Amino acid sequence: MNKLTILDCQILRFYLPENELRQKITEDVSLGAGKFDVVTIGILEVKNWVNYKWILSLKPYFDKMTANEKNAYDLEDILKPVRDGLSVNDELYALPFYAETSMIYFRNNKSKLTERS
Missing domain, CATH: 3.30.200 (Phosphorylase Kinase; domain 1)
Structure with missing residues (x-):
């Protein structure tokens, strides 16, 4: 500390x-x-914390924002899968300070990976 x-x-x-x-x-x-x-909590904790009533919906805070504030803080800028993971019953309960994703790139003409049918 x-x-x-x-x-x-x-x-x-x-x-x-x-x-x-x-x-x-x-x-x-x-x-x-x-x-x-x-x-700070992770996406995995949000639903439990909502169920235990340890966190509240952010909707009232966003509802109070002016049009300029809403325009400046556009929730649509947050990736939908991230928003969905931080929401319960379509209400947002947390905001990310970062989000990440993983990808794999490969040349299909050089790989033994095949498409599953």
Whole structure:
């Protein structure tokens, strides 16, 4: 953990192995301990966190935005599969700070891979 002060706000940053970090965050949120003001969760946690009512829909926040703000923050810029993964019943509950995908390229005339029928 290290301390950082920005704009008179003290920020404590924790560096933990992924599995330990997820366990600590989930435990803190489930108990309502309030140790963390901001946490990051992955796409796999969103549906459970919604079911446990640990996070709220972002719809009211986007509904309050002005037309200029909505234009500047275009939700359509977020890839649909990412939006879908962060949504429950067509309501968005989290926003990505990054998204990634994997691809494989190969020359079909040099590969033994064949199309499955």
